[in-house]
Each structure stands twice: as structure tokens, then as C-alpha cells.
Amino acid sequence: MLLPWPPCMGGRWPPWKNKCRCRSSGPGANLFKPLPISTMTEYLNQIGGVVGMPGWVLKAFLIILAALLLEFFYRIFVGKLAGLAEKTSHLWDDALVYAGKRPVSLLIWWQGLVMAARVIEPNTEAVGFSADFLNALQQLGLVVAATWFFFRLATGFEKAFVAERRKRNESVDITTVSVLGRIVRIAVILTGVLTVLSILDIPISGFLAAGGVGGIAVGLAARDLLANFFGGFMVFMDRPFSVGDWVRSPDKEIEGTVEHIGWRMTTIRKFDRRPMYVPNATFTTITVENPSRMTHRRIFDHIGIRYDDQDVIRPVVDAIREMIQTHEDIATDQIIMVHFDVYGPHSLDIMVYCFTKTRNWQEFHRVREDVMLKIGEIIAAHGAEIAFPTRTLKVEMAERMALEQAAASEAS
Template identity: 40%
Template sequence: MDAVLAFLHLSTLTYLYRLLITLGVILIGAVVLNTVLQKFLRTLTSKLADRNLPWPSIVTWGISKPLSILVLLYAVYSMLLALPVELIGKSVLANVSTVVDVLVAAVICWASFRIIERAKIVFKDHGTADMTTVLAISRLLQTLIIIFFALNIMQKVGFNIQSILAVGGIGGVALGFASKDLLANFFGGLMIYLDRPFSEGDWIRSPDRQIEGTVERIGWRLTMIRTFDKRPLYVPNSVFANISVENPSRMLNRRIYETIGVRYDDGRVVKAIVDDVRQMLQQHNDIEQNATMIVNLVSFGASSLNFFIYTFTKTTNWIEFHHIKEDVMLKIMDIIEQHGAEIAFPTTTVLFGEGGEPLTNEVVSIEPDGSASSN
């Protein structure tokens, strides 16, 4: 009897030793494999980035940490499988298997999110695409990933996906009627992302609404605009489907359009003034020479001979534009002065006779259409 007990004791100890060795091998193997994989992926990511291969480097960077979690997760799962079934129980093992499947799906979802976020950073740094479109596509992909992840989890824990989708279809109709404004804003935001009438950072205005400012954020429901007095303006996306939107940020040039009047006494030098102003604009370094440029005498005013300038600057920057416009206006003043002329201003001339009485008793008035009438 003692021999039998000794044999059983020896067998138990042998089994425990083997079990511990198995668990140790699994654990050490997982740590070594994880270390080798992480070093390999870091090196591969660096080399791909150096060779200007952004997409492979994005993928390798995105899966590096999730892959490490997967290795450790399967190591723990393998260690549980190595334990005696009597010690854990079949029902526990079945539940552990379901939990592992859920965790694997979560890790894959995390890896997908990391790849998307890394791609956004690469696009932003390289400037190879419009960031508004990139953000729209990334949000759409993340939403789809979450939906697929949720459906996958529900299927693994025993829910009937077909029944859920059928009920969801009926409920979706009712929900659509109840939230039509929300859906209108959602699809309005989608159209903004697809049509790209403006992007984040653009200055926009609408002649149909009191909307003007800089776009700070384009969401799925609202677009936030910072007005020029620094107040936030939140506009539902559906509004942009029914209004005209002007985007001054995308203008190619800024326009200078001014009318200048000189005295009638300077009529003989008007042509020379106009020619010199035209030449000055043609030689100005900040004026766009390939755009329309007009400098002409245009009208006989009530007290001045009027000529106008119509030209465009190379810059679209608001502050730089006003510096250029100021320089052009000062040079026009210098040209007028060089010709011995003066800029006109509204005047009235009254002629008196020798007795101090006006030469005529008629009062002449100028009608809005330019004709004169006397009383």
C-alpha cells in the first residue's frame, strides 16, 4: 500500500513538474516572440518610412502594439488550456473561449483605429490630400468598424443577428420619422465632405444668411464658425444645402477698384495722369499683370473729372492687400501732384457783379439724372 501511495505521489509530482514546465515554456516563448516581433516591426516601419513608402509603414505601425496584445492573450489562453479540465471545468473553458474571441475582435478593432489615426497624421504632415475629406473618410470608416465589431460581438455571445437586423429595419423607419432633422444634418455634413465647398480654416460668408467667419470644425451635425468678433456660431449642416456660400479664402487675387477725381482746371493733363497711373500699375511688383487692368477717364462729375483704376493684387492676404492698396493710392497722389494737378472735392462757384449782387438771379439745381434746372 505504501508503495502504491509513493507511486501516486511521484506521479503527481511528475505531472506538476511537467505542467509547470509547459506553462513556463508558453510564457517564455510568448515573451521572446513578442520581443522579436516588436523589434522587427519597429525596424521595418523605420525602413519603409525612409524609402518613402507611407502605407506599408502605416500598417506596420498600426499593428505593432495590438499584435503584442494578441501574443500575450493567446499565451494566457494556451496556459489555461494546458491546465486540467477537472480543475477549470468545461463550462468555464467554453466561456473563456468566447471571451478570447471577443478580445481578439476588440484588438483588431483597435488596430484598425490606430491605422486610421496614423494615416490622418501622415496626410496632415505631407499635405497630399484635403484634410476635410480625410477626416470625413476616417470618421466613416471608424463608424463602420464599430458597427461590424458590435455585430460580431453580439453574434459571438449568442444573439440572432438576422432578428436584430429585421427589428432594426422596422425601428429604423420609425426612428427616421422621429429624427428627420438629425438625419438631414448628417447627410448635409456628408455633402459638405464630398462637395467640399469649404474646409476647416476657410473664411466663408453667405449672402442669404448672417453667416460670416472662419470655419473651425465640421461635425456630422453642426459646423462651428468663429465670427470676426470671436463669437462661436453653430450652424446645422442642413442649412448649407439651402443657401449660397461664398468662400473668399479660395480667391486667386484681391481687387482694387477706386474712382479718383481731378479738378476741371486740370483737364489738359488728365490724359498724362491716366497714362502715368497705368504705367505705374504695369511696373508694380505686387500687381497681377495677367489679370484685368483698366485705367480710364470714365465720367464728367459735378465738380471733377473722374478716372478709375481696376486691377488685382497678387496676394490674397487681407493685411498685405491693404498695404499694397495704400502704396498704389499714395503713388497716384504723387503722380497727380507731379503734373501740377489736384484731387477735386465738391465745390460751388458764385460770381458777383460790381455792386456785390450775383450776376444772375436764377438758382441752378442739379437733378439726380445730371440735368440742370433753373428757378
Template identity: 40%
Template sequence: MQKVVAGTASFWAAHLSTIIGVATALLIGIAGTAVARAALGILVRWSDRHGRTFRAAILGHLLLPVVIAVWALAAYFAALAVATPLHLVGLLGILPAVLKVFMLLTIAWAALRVVAVSESAYPAHVWSKRGENPDPMLVDAIGKITRILVVAVIGLMILRVLNFSIASLLAFGGVAGIAVGFAAQGVTANLFGALVVYLDRPFKVGEWIVLPAQNVFGTVEHIGWRTTTLRGFDTRPYYVPNQIFNSSVVQTPPRMQARQINTTISIRYADFDRLAAITEACRAHVDNHPDIDQSLGAMVYFDQYGNHALQIMIWCFTRTVVWKESLAIQERLLIELGRIVRQHGAELAVPVSQVEITSPMPMPAPAEPPRHPAMQAR
């Protein structure tokens, strides 16, 4: 019994500093977590109480990275407490670098969380004060650029902690960049295409666009660094490489000032004498139509002699740019113009083929049907 007691006492005496160090590290972790939760909780509640919803969202997303950083520091002290009495020189040599790298990664993670919540909360917070609508495309561009900067800065700091020469890496990158550039020309072109889209802003998320050269059209759902996602009117997705926007024409119909009506009315050749009166009446009707934008011009003229009818051209613009409303206006206009044609005693033409016979053609006598042999015998 005395040996057991003596052994226990000697164990505690030999490892007392280690036990105290580990216990202290554990207390640091627990106390630090409690302080972080209490402090951030107070700040979040104060921000919510004063209408600082964006600040409250940022602080709420910082809690988890702060807690992890506190426990990383506690683990570092615990490892020191274990390694120092045992003279683990190798472990003692790498512990500071490991702690720095882990802290830098935690900072990067916290920064990326802040960027993510900023993309959703900050635009509404700012534009609501300005009385403007948020621009998702601008927010997305700023978010992507900020993420790249965070990763690049933290990456360089980690390399410096690990004693990598930044100058050597840059020199190697210059040589390797040439080879990679040739191998990844398409990727580079797509990146520059995305940059051009973000800077020139020929379209934005939510607008529908047309690429005539590729015979592709649809609503823009996402603008990535390599491709832009369109959703066709048939709900099929299209993934368009961004380099196409550097060299192709892009149409953005939602930005038009008005929708065009460009059609014709066909009248029979038999109603040629009524053509002038019909054209004048149709022109007056279009010029006084409440849904037609007269500032952009409207034209109604006899256009050409068609194969089957007299063609009257109708060329004008609706006041609305909404496709469905424009189609309804065009429908009403065509019906009204058709009634004008009827009121003048004319008819709308349909394709009719007329066969002209210059002289009577002799009709052959009908051949007598063949008779059965039994009938011939009679």
C-alpha cells in the first residue's frame, strides 16, 4: 500500500507541471468561449435593438471562428505543457508555426463568412437607405474579387510562415505561368470575358439575352468566372463560355425602349380601286392609336404588289416593352385594321391560284370497259 501511495505521489510530483499546464489550457478554452459568447451576444443584441441588422449579422457569423481560435490557442498551450517536460524538441519547434497557420486559416474562414453574409445583407441595408434597387451583378462581382484577395493574402502569409521565399515563388511562377498560359488559353479567355461582363455590364442576372451567332437565348441565372448560365424559355439550361462575350453580339431585349410591330395586311387585287382609301384610313387609325408610341414614328404605306395580294406595310412601336402586353396590342390593332378593310367594302386576301384556259381542249371519249369472255360469247 505504501508503495502504491509513494508511486502515486511520485507520478504527481513528476507530472505536476504538465497537469497544471493542461488544466490551465482547458480553463482558457472554457473561459475564452464563455467570454466570446457573452461579448458577441451583448453586441448582437445591442445592434438589433438599435436597428443595426447588418452589424448584428456580421457579429453572429464571427462567433464560431472566434470560439475555434480560442480552443486552438488552448490546444497550443496544452501541447506546450506536454512537450516541454518531455523535451520533445521537434514538436516544440513546429508548434508556433502550426498555431500561426491555423490562426491564419481561421481568419480566412471568418473573412469568407463575412463576405458571404455581406452579399446578402449589406446590399439591402445600403440600398434601402439610398432608395435604390440592389444590383445583384455588382454585389456578386465585389464578392468574387474580395474572396480572391482574401485567399491570395492569407496564402502568401502562410507561405511566409512556412519560410518559403516569396521572390523565388514569383520567379518560378513567371516561368511556369508562360507554360500554363499556353495550356489554359481558353480558361484565361473565359476569365477575361467574365471581367468584361462585370465592367461593361451588357446584361445582369435576371435579364434575358439573345446570342444571334450561337442561336441561344434565355434568362441569365448566374455569371461565373468561366461560364454564364442561361435558362431558356423551354426551361433548358445553357452554359455559355464567357469568352463568347468578347467577340459576339449580345442583345438585351429587356432594355429596349419600345417593342416594334412590323407586319403587313394583304388585300385582294379585285379591291385595287379601294386601296388608297383603305391605306389612308389605316394610317389615320395607327397615328391616333393610344397604345402606339408616336415619338418613335409610325408608318402605314402600300408596300408592294405581292404574288396573291396588295401588301400594306404596318410599322410602329408600342408604348410598353412587356412582350405579352405588346402582343395583345398588336392583336387588337390587326383586328381593328381588318374591320377598316371590311368597312370599305374590301376583303383580306388569301392565296388563290387562277387557271386561265385560252382555248377549249377536246375531251377524249370514255373508253368502253372490257367485257368478260362469257359476256362476249352471248
């Protein structure tokens, strides 16, 4: 027997021959009555009979189609939302959009497939999924999507925080932000794993006990790995350097710019642009120098003038000292020393010791060049010259006369 159409039970099949007479109490309203699930199933069975397929297949198909359409419109919605988020001055909304984009799509498909499986399972023996299994599978989908969402949210907040501070031209400790982000992500993953174990009715206490015994075995087998892990933790706690710092070690051939501080190793970019991967345990046994944290750069040189210019050594030293003390790029609040230092093998050596205001490597060499050129001008202005290595040969009188006679005889 064909069921009435539409769901108000007042019509006939096919639907175009139906004349619905149901009215609500309000004027002008033509409302359908609620459709029971059993009645909907019967309608789908009738439609399936018309198109030549079982009703449960049609129902499963409609569920998958609904999931497809929902995910399609969700992508459009997220695209519009991302465009609006980019126009705002805040970066946190970008992190939220980034966090929810893929997990929600996964959740839509996961729930759609589980609902389709609920329809297919009673009508076929091939699948054999029990109701409890499908309930657990549905809960697992929620947990996986939520864990993925919060994992991406932590990553998005980390990137947004760094970007926003840089946008405001404010300093930011990238190392601290990176480590805190990793801790949050690890906590999210552990929470998700424990929740999954609870859903699967796996005793967490037994799992933790097994993990403890296994942890001891793994610890004995992976001492170097644990040493590197704790070495990275100590680097974070002591903070001898951060990402972007120039570091070097007098104990090992380590020098370059820190690019990344990981749990196991630190990446240092050498000045010849080659990467160096240093295990974190190394930093617990070596001395690390961090030139990036210097307050000033130092100029320390010896300038030699000839012994023939000994009578002008004092005015030359005074003029160089005055020049350095009045130089705009020299830090006058630091030690400044300009003195005649030593009688060298070939020259009278003047020591120049001072600090520049800048810490920039290129700017430092520009300042040092300017100081050296002005020192040369001062020496030339006093009629002196910069010394170069010379050797004086003293010959006794008899030997000199013999040499002169030999030269004269050869000339004649």
C-alpha cells in the first residue's frame, strides 16, 4: 500500500495529485506535520523501489551526499571567514580559522561515515559493526578532531604571537615561545591519547605501569637521546643563547648563528652558510660564548711609527687620543686608552684601545676604518711616517775600506 503524500497524510501518490487540506490554527498557514522516522524510512523504501535500489542504500547515499554538501558549504564559509580575518588588525582570529579548518572537515566526514554505517549495518552481514563499536567510533572522531583542533590552535597562537610582536616592533624571545608551544602541544596529545584509551576501555593505570617499565628499558637503551633532551631543557632554562644569536665555543669548532633549538639538537648556521647540527648534550660539557649579547664592539690595535720620529711621539699620541674621545661613533662611557706602549723591533708602538657604540658587524668595520684613516692623517700631519720592517747592517771600518777598494778595482 502506498503511503500518503506529503507527510501531512492528506495526499495521494504521486505527489502532483495530492491536495493537502491540513491547516494550522493560524490564518493562511499551510504547515506539514512532523514526519516520524519510521514513516521516513517507508518513504525512502518506496522511492528506492521506484529507482530500483533498497531504501537503506538510498538513505546511506543521502547521508554521504549531505556530508559532501555540508563540507562543501563549510569550505566556502571558512574561505569567507579567512578573508574577513585577514582584514582585521588582530592575528588571533587568523589562528582560530587556521585551527578549525581541517579538523571540522574531518569531523563532518567522520560523523557522516559513521551515520551511514549505522544504516548499512542492520541490512548487511558483511560489515558486522555492533552498535557499541559505532558509538565508540563516533566518540573517537570527536576526540581526534578536538585534539587536532587544539594542536593547530597552539601552533596558530604561537605564530600569531610572534607575528604580532614583530608587527609592533617589539622584542620577542622566540626560544621561549617555541618551547612553551611544544609543551602545550605535547599536553594536548597526551590528553587526547588518554581520552582515546578511556573510550576503548583500556585501563590507564595498567598502561602507565607498562609505560613505566618500558620507559626504564628505553631509557637504558637511549641514554644519548635522553641526554640530548635534558640538554635542550637546560638550554631553555639557563638560556645561554636564543634563536638568532651568534655563538661560538673555544672548546670545539662551533661558531655561527643559531637557527633552531630542538628537543634533540640545535641547528647553527656557520658563516660560510653551511648548517651545523649540534646535539644538545654537547652544551652541557663545553664553554659557549655568545658575542650577540655584547654591549659594544672593541677596537684594539698597535700603530707603529719610525724611530726617526721619536721627537713627535708625544704630540701624535695626544692628537690620536683627542680624536677618539671626540669621535661620534666611539662610546665615551667605556674605557679609552691611547698610549705609547713599547719600543718594538722596527717601530715605536702606540696602543689604541676603545669601544664602538654599535654592535653591528658591518657598521663596526666602517667605524674602525674611519678611526684608522684619521690616525694615519694625524701621523702624516706631524711629519711622521708609519714604520715598516727594516734591517740596519753595521760594517767595521777595515771591512768597509776593503769593500770600497774591491769595488774600485772592479770599476777600473
